[in-house]
Amino acid sequence: MAEIGGQMINARAVQLSAEIISNKKVGAYHHMVFAVGEVAANCRPGNFVAISVGGASSSLVLRRAFAIYRASLRSDGMGLLELVIAPQGSGSKWLVAQEPGDRVDLIAPLGTAFGIPKEPINALLVGGGYGSAPLFSLAETLKARGCRVDMVLGASTAGKIYAPLEGKRSVNSLTITTDDGSAGIAGRVSDVLPNLIAEHEVDVIYSCGPMAMLEAITLISQKADVLHQCSVEESMACGIGVCMTCVLPVEGDDGVIRMTRSCVEGPVMDGNKVLWNKSREIPDGVWGK
Numbered sequence: 001m002a003e004i005g006g007q008m009i010n011a012r013a014v015q016l017s018a019e020i021i022s023n024k025k026v027g028a029y030h031h032m033v034f035a036v037g038e039v040a041a042n043c044r045p046g047n048f049v050a051i052s053v054g055g056a057s058s059s060l061v062l063r064r065a066f067a068i069y070r071a072s073l074r075s076d077g078m079g080l081l082e083l084v085i086a087p088q089g090s091g092s093k094w095l096v097a098q099e100p101g102d103r104v105d106l107i108a109p110l111g112t113a114f115g116i117p118k119e120p121i122n123a124l125l126v127g128g129g130y131g132s133a134p135l136f137s138l139a140e141t142l143k144a145r146g147c148r149v150d151m152v153l154g155a156s157t158a159g160k161i162y163a164p165l166e167g168k169r170s171v172n173s174l175t176i177t178t179d180d181g182s183a184g185i186a187g188r189v190s191d192v193l194p195n196l197i198a199e200h201e202v203d204v205i206y207s208c209g210p211m212a213m214l215e216a217i218t219l220i221s222q223k224a225d226v227l228h229q230c231s232v233e234e235s236m237a238c239g240i241g242v243c244m245t246c247v248l249p250v251e252g253d254d255g256v257i258r259m260t261r262s263c264v265e266g267p268v269m270d271g272n273k274v275l276w277n278k279s280r281e282i283p284d285g286v287w288g289k
């Protein structure tokens with residue numbers, strides 16, 4: 001790990017020109033594969049990439065962050081990185097319009113990874129929308145450690161559930177929730193969690209998705225006295241710890257609350273240490289306020 005401003009950044013991060021190998025529409029998302037060489041071997045579940053969007057003459061100066069869905073180094077030395085992209089605004093729409101053979105400027109891997117237990121435990125993985133992206137490779141890693149892995153995926157509607165077939169095979173059970181009831185159980189992921197935690201004697205929850213969902217899961221995990229590692233999705237600009245766009249209040253091990261950069265000390269964080277704060281104001285008690 002290297003340091004910027006006294007904090008650690010992912011020292012394995014490399015900036016490269018990555019060729020797009022494939023770009024397929026899957027439901028509401030695009031599954032995109034990039035050739036990244038040996039960098040793939042350094043990517044862990046929870047890490048993300050920062051991609052320059054809009055082309056060389058674009059006014060879109062800020063890189064966009066995307067969670068790594070899967071990274072693999074083939075026996076012929078070809079390193080592949082897979083992302084799941086939801087076309088939303090100008091940057092993501094530009095990205096999904098690129099074709100195989102095109103190149104993008106990409107920095108990877110960035111940020112912290114999910115902590116993997118040394119002993120087999122019971123894990124519950126919870127994803128909202130494209131937040132399911134990093135959970136499938138995490139599930140495989142946990143299964144390889146002998147863990148029981150149950151998964152809950154939620155979205156507003158059926159087309160926004162990203163659940164590839166191989167993902168279903170890598171978990172013990174998969175529960176789907178949709179707000180409109182068009183697939184699985186009608187409701188939110190938080191509605192089904194208490195029962196699943198009790199039924200599977202869950203030791204740790206891993207989550208990724210919208211901040212409101214992560215906050216709701218934190219409340220449930222605290223009540224059930226279960227660990228909660230979440231990948232926060234705070235807006236990012238530089239992605240490498242320089243601009244302070246991505247800060248959120250987090251309590252440190254010393255009990256002091258600090259505005260913490262989620263691109264460097266996250267995106268994976270202890271949910272119980274985050275001061276979930278919809279107002280976007282710096283809460284009282286934060287160091288330096």
Ligand SMILES: Cc1cc2nc3c(=O)[nH]c(=O)nc-3n(C[C@H](O)[C@H](O)[C@H](O)COP(=O)(O)OP(=O)(O)OC[C@H]3O[C@@H](n4cnc5c(N)ncnc54)[C@H](O)[C@@H]3O)c2cc1C
Binds near residue numbers: 063084087130236245
């Ligand atoms: C860790 C992380 C992982 C992510 N993973 C995925 C993923 O796997 N798949 C996926 O589709 N999306 C993912 N996103 C969201 C993605 O980074 C983009 O935000 C999203 O694609 C919208 O970008 P856009 O250009 O299409 O939208 P636009 O609305 O056109 O642009 C959003 C732009 O506004 C900037 N912005 C927004 N709010 C602020 C703010 N408060 N301060 C400064 N700048 C701001 C953003 O940085 C971005 O540059 C992730 C985001 C994070 C932080």
Ligand code: FES
Binds near residue numbers: 247261262
């Ligand atoms: S996005 Fe710039 S410091 Fe985190």
